[in-house]
Amino acid sequence: MIDAAEATADDVVITDVIAHPMTQKLPRPTVTSWGAYDRVSSVLVEVRTNAGITGVGETLGRFAPKAYCELIEAALRPRLVGKPAAAISRHWAAMRRALSGRAGGMLIEAIAGVDIALWDIHGKRAGLPLATMLGGVGRSSVDVYAAAVNWGTDAEAAVELDRYIDAGFRQVKVKIVSDVAASSRRIEQLRRRAGDAVALCVDANWAYDLEGAIEVGAALDANGYVWFEEPLPPEDEDGYRALQARCRTPLAAGESNYVTAQAAPLIETRTLSVLQPDVARSGGITETRRMVDFAAAHGVAYAPHIGMCGIVCETASVHLAAAMPNFRIMECETDGSAFKTTISDLRPGSIRQRDSMVDVPTAPGLGLTIDWDAVAALHPNHGGA
Amino acid sequence: MNALHLEEPASHGVPADCTSRADRIVSVKAYPVIQKLPQPTETSWGRYDRISMVMVEVATEDGFSGAGEVLARFAPHAYCELIDVALAPRLVGQDPSDISGLWASMRRALSGRACGILVEAISGIDIALWDIRGKAAGLPVQALLGAEVSDAVPVYAASVNWADDGAAREQVKAFREAGFDRIKTKIGRSPRAAATRAALVREAAGDDVTLYADANWAYALDEAVYVGDALQEAGYAWFEEPLDADDEAGYEALAKRLRIPLAAGESNFTSIQSQRLVRSGAIGVLQPNVTRAGGISETFLAARHARDHGVAYAAHVGMSGIVCETAALHVAAAIGGGAQVECAMTPNSFKSKIASLDPGYVRAAKGRLAAPSVPGLGLDIDWDAVRRMGEA
Numbered sequence: 001m002i003d004a005a006e007a008t009a010d011d012v013v014i015t016d017v018i019a020h021p022m023t024q025k026l027p028r029p030t031v032t033s034w035g036a037y038d039r040v041s042s043v044l045v046e047v048r049t050n051a052g053i054t055g056v057g058e059t060l061g062r063f064a065p066k067a068y069c070e071l072i073e074a075a076l077r078p079r080l081v082g083k084p085a086a087a088i089s090r091h092w093a094a095m096r097r098a099l100s101g102r103a104g105g106m107l108i109e110a111i112a113g114v115d116i117a118l119w120d121i122h123g124k125r126a127g128l129p130l131a132t133m134l135g136g137v138g139r140s141s142v143d144v145y146a147a148a149v150n151w152g153t154d155a156e157a158a159v160e161l162d163r164y165i166d167a168g169f170r171q172v173k174v175k176i177v178s179d180v181a182a183s184s185r186r187i188e189q190l191r192r193r194a195g196d197a198v199a200l201c202v203d204a205n206w207a208y209d210l211e212g213a214i215e216v217g218a219a220l221d222a223n224g225y226v227w228f229e230e231p232l233p234p235e236d237e238d239g240y241r242a243l244q245a246r247c248r249t250p251l252a253a254g255e256s257n258y259v260t261a262q263a264a265p266l267i268e269t270r271t272l273s274v275l276q277p278d279v280a281r282s283g284g285i286t287e288t289r290r291m292v293d294f295a296a297a298h299g300v301a302y303a304p305h306i307g308m309c310g311i312v313c314e315t316a317s318v319h320l321a322a323a324m325p326n327f328r329i330m331e332c333e334t335d336g337s338a339f340k341t342t343i344s345d346l347r348p349g350s351i352r353q354r355d356s357m358v359d360v361p362t363a364p365g366l367g368l369t370i371d372w373d374a375v376a377a378l379h380p381n382h383g384g385a
Numbered sequence: 386m387n388a389l390h391l392e393e394p395a396s397h398g399v400p401a402d403c404t405s406r407a408d409r410i411v412s413v414k415a416y417p418v419i420q421k422l423p424q425p426t427e428t429s430w431g432r433y434d435r436i437s438m439v440m441v442e443v444a445t446e447d448g449f450s451g452a453g454e455v456l457a458r459f460a461p462h463a464y465c466e467l468i469d470v471a472l473a474p475r476l477v478g479q480d481p482s483d484i485s486g487l488w489a490s491m492r493r494a495l496s497g498r499a500c501g502i503l504v505e506a507i508s509g510i511d512i513a514l515w516d517i518r519g520k521a522a523g524l525p526v527q528a529l530l531g532a533e534v535s536d537a538v539p540v541y542a543a544s545v546n547w548a549d550d551g552a553a554r555e556q557v558k559a560f561r562e563a564g565f566d567r568i569k570t571k572i573g574r575s576p577r578a579a580a581t582r583a584a585l586v587r588e589a590a591g592d593d594v595t596l597y598a599d600a601n602w603a604y605a606l607d608e609a610v611y612v613g614d615a616l617q618e619a620g621y622a623w624f625e626e627p628l629d630a631d632d633e634a635g636y637e638a639l640a641k642r643l644r645i646p647l648a649a650g651e652s653n654f655t656s657i658q659s660q661r662l663v664r665s666g667a668i669g670v671l672q673p674n675v676t677r678a679g680g681i682s683e684t685f686l687a688a689r690h691a692r693d694h695g696v697a698y699a700a701h702v703g704m705s706g707i708v709c710e711t712a713a714l715h716v717a718a719a720i721g722g723g724a725q726v727e728c729a730m731t732p733n734s735f736k737s738k739i740a741s742l743d744p745g746y747v748r749a750a751k752g753r754l755a756a757p758s759v760p761g762l763g764l765d766i767d768w769d770a771v772r773r774m775g776e777a
Contacts (some may be wrong), residue, residue, distance in 0.1 A: 035493065060497075062495065062496065063470065063471045063494060063495060064466055064467045064470040064471040064494075064495075066466050066470070067463045067464070067466035067467040067470065067471075067502075068463070070460060070462050070463035070466055071460045071463040071502070074459070074460040074462065074463065075459050075460040075463070097430070097431065098459060098460075099458065099459060099460075099501075099502075100430060100458065100652065101456075101500075101501070101505075101630075101651075101652045101653075101654065101677055102500060102630050102631050102652045102653060102654060102658060103631055104497075104498060104500030104501045104654065105495075105497070105500045105501010105502050105503055105504070105654070106463075106467070106495070106501050106502040106503065107501055107502065108501070109497075234497075234498050235498060235499065235655075235657045255496075255497075256496065256497045256498045257497075257498065258497065258498065258500070258501070259631065261631035261632070261633075262498060281497060
């Protein structure tokens, strides 16, 4: 073991990479037009070094978390152990070559977890928070919006909306579904209830075909919504371009992308106004920053997606949000998920939020300490639901 | 009339009696299969000494058994866990003939764009479902896909390795003696060395042989222009994967500067990922691997879309197993025209040790290889051998 205080970047060497699966039954099932989730998983990646510094990352692994763990420990770990922790881009390239084929899917989600952990180590060794390490614009707090008003009865939707407004949120996301008429009514109902002071946006989770999306887009235009998120399946890029020509509400998407090459076509053509990568899916901080920079170069805003992820994904996103010049607003999920509330000393954004803002942690690295006993309690073989 | 054999031999997993009601899937099993390669394969991507794949066995209530293969070169247990936990529950109890419905359901096992390990895993199940559908119908898969004749499919020998010049000459000679008039050579990182090798292989093969060159993402754009000119000069028929597969703008830029057709596709997941380069005309040859691209369903779709745009289908097989090779032959037979299949000549126990059917590198004659004409894929898997190879 070397002394962390004395260590130069090259002295800190990776000694182990451990993947921890977590599974929980959600306090409230999340209902989207993609499907109803009552039980979800995630994976924490722990990277240990010879300097006593341990980094933590998160891999978006909603289902089959042990498949992700096997991939990380069998295919990624051997490419990392014994190497200097600071050479993050080199590790990224080496991990990407663990499997052939285009970049995407579980491999990139697995890399995301390792990459975030390496950045955590990077910050801890330097004694600086990640937002500072990223050399960005230096926000000390970031704007957040409430996610989300779930699809339910009108009365249920009204109650949820009121709760978010009462909690001080200045922007609220509304989930809509494949029923175009019902969704259009919901769009109007919640605008009337929210008044003009609260910004509203919708998330369709790929609910529509082009005709349906155009019709919903008209309702959004009429009711002044700030964005229309994932109206179509992410592979239907021609569909997004056709929709944009016939919809005034800005289009948002990006949580389904793994790498910059997948985000690029709708950015280059200025089809999207808002890019929403999830750092635990889109290759970690390294690749997410790359695609957000690409978006910035094309005048497209950055709004981090964190839905159903845990505190590590949320906190890594807060640091990116603090650093990136084109940051617009970040998702603040109020689901009470155990992945956000029980596994670290840092309280989730939904609790830290004041006046629609969340503070950026100032301790080195991500700025949180994981309670590994709490993580173990969520292991699918043990306490995890 | 073609010469399809439509009888249903019991040895092909076909029950003696089945009724017209819908059948149901009763089990989905995934097996890791691992081997140390007899001769390591060197490409500019990397060196492969030990590789794996996953075999999938789907069984139905009526007693049909379908075999599928998943491209899983490394970490095969991760693929098996995904299939066991996330895909099998969506299949058991369902009608195996509803392949597109089951595909859509499996695709929703994980969110995000359709790509990566999930699509490779779905590929194996899709192939097994086509095997079952063929057995249930008493038809070979090529007939289900609309093949009119069961003429043997053209195949090419792959590959002359990126090794020393003497070994390259020997391989060309061996492929010629085995009756191949189409040969692929690997070319490596140094553009100058690649150009020299391309000329050497041409000289060794003579002018009557059709030659292809595979770069496995070796080059930057300007290097690829240099190598492409050299290949053109040496009369090669395609330049395969010169650039990173995700650099689609690079392929389009390269195609504008070269006369030699570009080939790509083995890195694609789903037919959607092949659309851009097919529609833009940047590639002349599309090469999906059926065990990666989403199975027979997506590969057939991609190959037809390519055909409609004047782009040829040349199935990638590479280090994959006998199920991959056989499924690709069925798709190529159904596409017809200039469709061809890669005949990987490297000894490979994934092709030689797990099925009743001999591998293409044994069966191929005069540069052609027939898709089996018995129901389903037309091969019997030795599942005991598969299980034994999981312990390697």
